[in-house]
Amino acid sequence: MENILETEELTKNYSGKNVINKINLTVPKGAVYGLIGKNGSGKTTTIRMISELASPTSGKIKFFEDSYRGKRRSKISAVIEYPSFYPFMSAFENMESQRILLGIKDKSVSNVLLNELGLGDAGNKKVKNFSLGMKQRLAIAVALLGEPDFLFLDEPINGLDPSGIKEMRQLILSLNQEKGVTIMISSHILGELTKIATYYGIIREGELIDQFSAEELKTRVKSCVKIKVNDVSRAINSIAENLGLNDYRLDGNEITVYDEGAESGIINSELAKSDVIVESISSEVGDYEDYFIRLMGGGF
Amino acid sequence: MLNLIISDFYKLFKRKSFYICALIAIALSAINVFTLSFQMGMQYGIPDLDLKLLGYNAFFVVSGGAASVGLVSSIFSSLFISGEFSAGVVRTVILRGVNRFYFYFSKLIAVLSVPIIYTILSCGTAFAAGCYLWGMGDPDKSTIISIAKSLGMFLMIQIAIHSLYVMVSFLVRSTGAAVASNLAIVLPVVSGMLIWLIDYILLKWFNVQCNVGDYWVGNHTLIFQSMHFAKDFVIRMSIVSASYLVLSSLIGSFTFWKRDIK
Numbered sequence: 001m002e003n004i005l006e007t008e009e010l011t012k013n014y015s016g017k018n019v020i021n022k023i024n025l026t027v028p029k030g031a032v033y034g035l036i037g038k039n040g041s042g043k044t045t046t047i048r049m050i051s052e053l054a055s056p057t058s059g060k061i062k063f064f065e066d067s068y069r070g071k072r073r074s075k076i077s078a079v080i081e082y083p084s085f086y087p088f089m090s091a092f093e094n095m096e097s098q099r100i101l102l103g104i105k106d107k108s109v110s111n112v113l114l115n116e117l118g119l120g121d122a123g124n125k126k127v128k129n130f131s132l133g134m135k136q137r138l139a140i141a142v143a144l145l146g147e148p149d150f151l152f153l154d155e156p157i158n159g160l161d162p163s164g165i166k167e168m169r170q171l172i173l174s175l176n177q178e179k180g181v182t183i184m185i186s187s188h189i190l191g192e193l194t195k196i197a198t199y200y201g202i203i204r205e206g207e208l209i210d211q212f213s214a215e216e217l218k219t220r221v222k223s224c225v226k227i228k229v230n231d232v233s234r235a236i237n238s239i240a241e242n243l244g245l246n247d248y249r250l251d252g253n254e255i256t257v258y259d260e261g262a263e264s265g266i267i268n269s270e271l272a273k274s275d276v277i278v279e280s281i282s283s284e285v286g287d288y289e290d291y292f293i294r295l296m297g298g299g300f
Numbered sequence: 301m302l303n304l305i306i307s308d309f310y311k312l313f314k315r316k317s318f319y320i321c322a323l324i325a326i327a328l329s330a331i332n333v334f335t336l337s338f339q340m341g342m343q344y345g346i347p348d349l350d351l352k353l354l355g356y357n358a359f360f361v362v363s364g365g366a367a368s369v370g371l372v373s374s375i376f377s378s379l380f381i382s383g384e385f386s387a388g389v390v391r392t393v394i395l396r397g398v399n400r401f402y403f404y405f406s407k408l409i410a411v412l413s414v415p416i417i418y419t420i421l422s423c424g425t426a427f428a429a430g431c432y433l434w435g436m437g438d439p440d441k442s443t444i445i446s447i448a449k450s451l452g453m454f455l456m457i458q459i460a461i462h463s464l465y466v467m468v469s470f471l472v473r474s475t476g477a478a479v480a481s482n483l484a485i486v487l488p489v490v491s492g493m494l495i496w497l498i499d500y501i502l503l504k505w506f507n508v509q510c511n512v513g514d515y516w517v518g519n520h521t522l523i524f525q526s527m528h529f530a531k532d533f534v535i536r537m538s539i540v541s542a543s544y545l546v547l548s549s550l551i552g553s554f555t556f557w558k559r560d561i562k
Contacts, residue, residue: 080391101393
């Protein structure tokens, strides 16, 4: 699979301290990559280095499996930290200034993008009068000028109301699925991220501690049934032979069953038939947030 | 680079402050001419003296129109550059892969056009006010050449000093600090204290008699008031202005290239 972004040992040092330490990120083409980490873990610094706003102390950054300053560099766009505009200009004028800068000849593109982002009616309104949600959408409209192949979104749903969050999610999905834009998102709102991300990278204290796909996440965070019994070996034989449940983990006299379709009532009944005494049995739903928080090293 | 320059001029002309500063420059220019008329009358002890009778015409005050250009355009230039940083828009541009040197020089070109535009507007206003008060007159060729020389020297020095304003604005990055630094530090502190201090140190410690002020462009911002320049002065100021432009551009663009963007 072609990678759109690769970093090699990317490091940033401030005042003798490595705030980013040898990060090796790999973002596959077509992915929605969720960059997850606590406040101050180094997410934004990483994105700022990748987007050339901050220079790395050491390490390499490759786009499109090419050198950093490849010709396709202008095909990378971003909305970092907060939407930035000229407040004295209208949404359309802000779009135009960027369109001119990028040398896009088609003058209709600004209006087309504003309409696509639901800002068609607000095009002539001064940006200083925009709500945060409108600014977020305008920032993405500006970022989409020049049809980028890769888009960074730093905390894109911060400050949005529930309907704004839903709109943003749909927008990100349509950009990714319909326009084929590879997207890297850093966000705190893990529940939202798990609805759209296809890859994840976990940053903790400036280090990339793990990187995995959404499929892998599903296998890591499964629903399960936890059973405490008096006779573990008889219990395992019973559920394996009679119920066909083979995906389990043992911890003392506790059995955790991960098989899909494992139901606590049926397991309990089967164990009773086999004369196994069930001390406790409970179903637990796989929780992505708990898993991420564990990886990140605790709460935010 | 060309797209960047066009985009910067687009933003320049979209700024309300550009037009407000232009209006202030125009108004001050007109006020200067009317004040001159009044002052001259007072000087001769005849408040309603018609200066036309003394041979005054609009060409006498063309250069005088530039009096307020330096101040007004320095304020606008500081706002224009620092606004890129305070609004955070510099990030939107740089992350699209725009070369930082190109970014700096595009801003420099846009800012250097400001004193030129304001000078044209202000001098045009002064000329119009002069025409209204004393008529256009019939100047000889040498007068027109002197006016052109005077304005040329003025613009050359303004370009040099605005390149300093651009450098300072790129260094301090915040709007208030940029305006304050350019208005309150670059001109007054250097002109009033630093030059005197360097002269003193050179004389005291190295026994070298030198007038450093001759090489400080800030001391020549009122050059439009003079109509006659010695050849060596013209050469010196040309070299000094070019040096300021080159050095401040190199320092400004290099530090912008090296520093992270917040």
